[in-house]
Amino acid sequence: MKAIALDDERPALDVIEAFCSRIDFVDLVKTFTRTGEARIYLESNPVDLIFLDINMPKESGLAFFKSITQQTLVIFTTAYSEYALESYDVEAADYLLKPYTFERFNKAMQRAQARWRTLQQINSQNLSESEPTQLFFRADYGLVKVTVADIFFIEGLDNYLKIHVREGQPVVLRLTLKAILDKLPATKFIRVHRSFIVAIDKIQSIRGRMILIGEEEIPIGSSYEKDFFSLFMK
Structure with a gap:
């Protein structure tokens, strides 16, 4: 799975990078501290998963995810538990409450991978048919x-x-x-x-x-x- 991470705090991105390096089925290709930079990147670079902080300074992670046109999975990361319910409204793969352990991070990744595999199977089935019904x-x-x-x-x-x-x-x-x-x-x-x-x-x-x-x-x-x-x- 190709992934990017977005958080306004560099130490939080360092944690995600370190944890991703221990999981062989995810490739963290880019990290961002600003939503504008991430949006520009996504316009021409497809990804499978976004690690997304909710409490960003200029634009919330929830608002950012709702605004992008690319269909991708998301795992929200935040220090505030009150955002959990709203994260499920946008079909988040998981919601990580900071600070989280590698074990909890790995569990979130397993959920994201399972959902990603389901989508891959559906897309493969459609592609295998000359004209999908x-x-x-x-x-x-x-x-x-x-x-x-x-x-x-x-x-x-x-x-x-x-x-x-x-x-x-x-x-x-x-x-x-x-x-x-x-x-x-x-x-x-x-x-x-x-x-x-x-x-x-x-x-x-x-x-x-x-x-x-x-x-x-x-x-x-x-x-x-x-x-x-x-x-x-x-």
């Missing part, structure tokens, strides 16, 4: 299953997106449109706008540069128009 995403308190055939369109909203499905409320995820497009069958979905991906077989009509799906009108962006009509006419 179901996708799994981290959301709320666990994994959410989305049936590919039920997706009408996907809407990007800042650091979140909404998957509009056949029945029920849209599925809201902390994920980018680019990341989810990589998971979808390329012959069935296409990005038509900087804020929209559509299911080709759900398109009812096209009027000018507007796509009609159900009762929704979705614009076709000028930079996506050529690729869209090329695929749609096939």
Whole structure:
């Protein structure tokens, strides 16, 4: 597991580095004392796990984790027990109360590894199929299953997106449109706008540069128009 650590106190990072060096299934690739630096790093470097202090000076660890678009596991570290309940609201793998022993740290890592392996197995299963029929995403308190055939369109909203499905409320995820497009069958979905991906077989009509799906009108962006009509006419 590739990991980073974020804490405003250097001694706390030294402890995490020392403990990680004793566990063979984790690679601590970077440490940070500021949330801004960590956010920039995560924009271009995927990781599996973040060790994250909650009580940071400018931005809390909880607020930071909610703001990033990358889907990654998190183990919160803090000296304040009152944050424990809120950490579970964002599906933390574990919550370490400072000062913690190596034994307690190792237990947290075992939990994170078990969850990571489950996600790896699900992703491998999806990749092994030429066109996956179901996708799994981290959301709320666990994994959410989305049936590919039920997706009408996907809407990007800042650091979140909404998957509009056949029945029920849209599925809201902390994920980018680019990341989810990589998971979808390329012959069935296409990005038509900087804020929209559509299911080709759900398109009812096209009027000018507007796509009609159900009762929704979705614009076709000028930079996506050529690729869209090329695929749609096939």
